[in-house]
Amino acid sequence: MSKLPLPEAVSSLVERARLGDQNAMGMLSMVKQSADKGDAKAKKTLTLTMSDIEKHPSMRTGTSNFRTAQTGKFYAALRTLKQPDHAVFAGEVTKLAPRMNDVSVVAVLLADGPMFSTARLQAIAKTQGGPKEQKLFAYCVMSISPRAVNYLAKKLPPEKTPIIKLGRSVGLARQLQGIRSRRLPFSAMSPMMGWELGE
Amino acid sequence: MLPLIPIAFVSLGGLAWWKSRKPHGMTPQRKQIYEAALATLKSPEKLRTLANAFEKEGLKDEATMLRKRALLREMPPEQRERRQAIMAKAFKSKDPAKVEKIAKAFEKEGATGAAKNLRNYGKALSKSKAA
Numbered sequence: 001m002s003k004l005p006l007p008e009a010v011s012s013l014v015e016r017a018r019l020g021d022q023n024a025m026g027m028l029s030m031v032k033q034s035a036d037k038g039d040a041k042a043k044k045t046l047t048l049t050m051s052d053i054e055k056h057p058s059m060r061t062g063t064s065n066f067r068t069a070q071t072g073k074f075y076a077a078l079r080t081l082k083q084p085d086h087a088v089f090a091g092e093v094t095k096l097a098p099r100m101n102d103v104s105v106v107a108v109l110l111a112d113g114p115m116f117s118t119a120r121l122q123a124i125a126k127t128q129g130g131p132k133e134q135k136l137f138a139y140c141v142m143s144i145s146p147r148a149v150n151y152l153a154k155k156l157p158p159e160k161t162p163i164i165k166l167g168r169s170v171g172l173a174r175q176l177q178g179i180r181s182r183r184l185p186f187s188a189m190s191p192m193m194g195w196e197l198g199e
Numbered sequence: 200m201l202p203l204i205p206i207a208f209v210s211l212g213g214l215a216w217w218k219s220r221k222p223h224g225m226t227p228q229r230k231q232i233y234e235a236a237l238a239t240l241k242s243p244e245k246l247r248t249l250a251n252a253f254e255k256e257g258l259k260d261e262a263t264m265l266r267k268r269a270l271l272r273e274m275p276p277e278q279r280e281r282r283q284a285i286m287a288k289a290f291k292s293k294d295p296a297k298v299e300k301i302a303k304a305f306e307k308e309g310a311t312g313a314a315k316n317l318r319n320y321g322k323a324l325s326k327s328k329a330a
Contacts, residue, residue, distance in 0.1 A: 104323035176320070180291045186283065192312030195241055196271050196305075197286060198279035 010048045011056070021101060023158055086123035089114065094127045097169045107172030115181075116174040124170060128163050136160060140167020141174065144188065224257055233261050237311050243269035267309030289317055295325040 016024035028049065034042030077096055097106050114120065121141060125134040136152075140163070143149050153164045178184025187194025225233075236249055250265035274282070289301040298321035306314035 102323070102326060104319060105326045108320070108323045108327045176290060179287055182283075182287055186286065186313070190312055190316050192238065193286075193310075193316050196268075196310040196313045197283050198272065198274060198276075199283075 090123040090127050097166045103168045106169040110173035111176035137167045141171040295321045
């Protein structure tokens with residue numbers, strides 16, 4: 001997976017921390033500690049972080065609403081994502097979806113878009129990097145166990161988090177589309193639900 | 200006039216005896232078994248056996264729920280098909296209140312897993328609308 005440029009990486013980190021991502025908060029705290037010790041790279045990152053926070057102040061409006069202006073922008077973009085071209089769609093989804101913390105919300109928005117056909121999934125997988133990253137994405141798409149995916153997210157380095165989040169969002173969206181069109185059994189989303197519905 | 204003190208003693212003694220005979224209700228261990236049964240137990244016979252055991256301990260609500268789950272597998276094919284169609288329609292809905300209503304109906308029938316998944320969808324739907 002290609003690395004994000006530093007200002008974008010910092011912006012993403014701030015966004016994640018604002019949405020309550022403990023890893024992001026920990027990383028920002030480490031940056032501050034290293035900067036205090038005199039680490040030049042950490043100092044640069046800290047300056048960029050402070051500048052990003054000043055440029056994009058938090059738009060929280062109460063305890064139940066953790067949206068920011070940026071978050072709203074992403075959701076709006078996701079909502080209108082209806083590119084028929086696989087590669088363009090893959091690029092857009094890859095850019096937008098992993099930046100959001102709530103994979104189920106992204107999944108609901110994606111499920112209203114074009115169907116996640118095998119060709120579309122392959123196009124998205126190709127944008128994720130090498131074979132290992134593509135396999136990770138495919139695993140997260142096909143997994144029906146959120147626990148297994150959460151475990152992976154904890155065990156793998158933070159650079160892989162966007163792939164995991166994207167895979168989970170796309171996977172959930174695909175399940176929703178499959179259930180809505182009755183192309184997938186209910187057990188594709190939850191084996192227990194399938195059992196309860198007599199599959 | 201009746202001697203009130205002996206009557207009070209006898210009544211209190213009777214109450215204590217009756218209370219000691221009453222089942223102990225939900226313990227943490229039973230709760231764990233119940234939750235595990237809801238999440239994993241798929242055999243109707245086993246569900247009924249567990250329901251009987253819970254009923255013996257005075258846990259009537261839990262026993263009823265377990266019996267309802269056992270019944271889920273014994274529905275005629277037409278009813279299963281109808282329930283699946285309702286569920287597919289619920290996952291298409293854009294109205295979180297409707298989704299919640301259907302989730303409640305499924306929960307009442309003992310389909311706790313389906314209700315949980317539907318509620319998760321409803322929550323995501325509400326959040327996506329708010330965004």
